[in-house]
Amino acid sequence: MGSKVHGKLKLAHASGGVKSEPLRFAADCMLGRLARWLRILGHDVVYFHTVDDSELVDFAAREGRVLLTRDTRLVQRRAARGALLIHSHLLEEQLRQMVLWNRQALLGPPLCRRCLECNQATVPVKKAELKDRVPVYVYRTQARFMTCPACGRIYWRATHVLSMLRRLRRSLPRASQ
Numbered sequence: 358m359g360s361k362v363h364g365k366l367k368l369a370h371a372s373g374g375v376k377s378e379p380l381r382f383a384a385d386c387m388l389g390r391l392a393r394w395l396r397i398l399g400h401d402v403v404y405f406h407t408v409d410d411s412e413l414v415d416f417a418a419r420e421g422r423v424l425l426t427r428d429t430r431l432v433q434r435r436a437a438r439g440a441l442l443i444h445s446h447l448l449e450e451q452l453r454q455m456v457l458w459n460r461q462a463l464l465g466p467p468l469c470r471r472c473l474e475c476n477q478a479t480v481p482v483k484k485a486e487l488k489d490r491v492p493v494y495v496y497r498t499q500a501r502f503m504t505c506p507a508c509g510r511i512y513w514r515a516t517h518v519l520s521m522l523r524r525l526r527r528s529l530p531r532a533s534q
């Protein structure tokens with residue numbers, strides 16, 4: 358499993374260094390990319406590839422998770438009160454909506470502490486153990502690595518994450534930065 362690797366990143370937060378607990382979400386099947394990015398931001402996101410509306414609503418309620426959905430009919434259900442209707446189909450707009458919804462909570466937790474694939478909390482791993490498991494360039498340029506105890510994927514800082522967060526910050530209203 359270690360052959361599949363994903364870049365990861367640590368970055369100073371815009372929230373003035375105040376750390377907060379990860380949020381817990383349940384995302385519907387149209388929000389796979391958003392789910393992965395919320396995990397990058399440190400949040401606990403259960404994502405369903407296929408799920409029945411009622412099951413999704415029940416699951417979120419039972420687990421005390423904020424339901425994320427693109428389905429306007431679903432949020433009208435009484436049991437789905439507190440669900441967040443995600444307006445855009447564009448990832449950057451979706452992230453922007455989430456940050457505007459609750460910037461402090463969204464950007465509060467430490468970044469990149471969760472496996473993007475299985476949502477497990479990752480743990481630090483010694484660099485020396487990874488010599489043949491990550492690309493040579495990555496091994497040479499990165500100092501810190503995390504691994505997922507469930508699937509064995511390895512994570513490190515990645516520039517695509519950094520640039521996405523930079524774009525996201527630039528897109529936010531000045532007053533709330």
Ligand SMILES: [Zn+2]
Pocket residue numbers: 472473474475476477505506507508509510
């Ligand atoms: Zn994993």
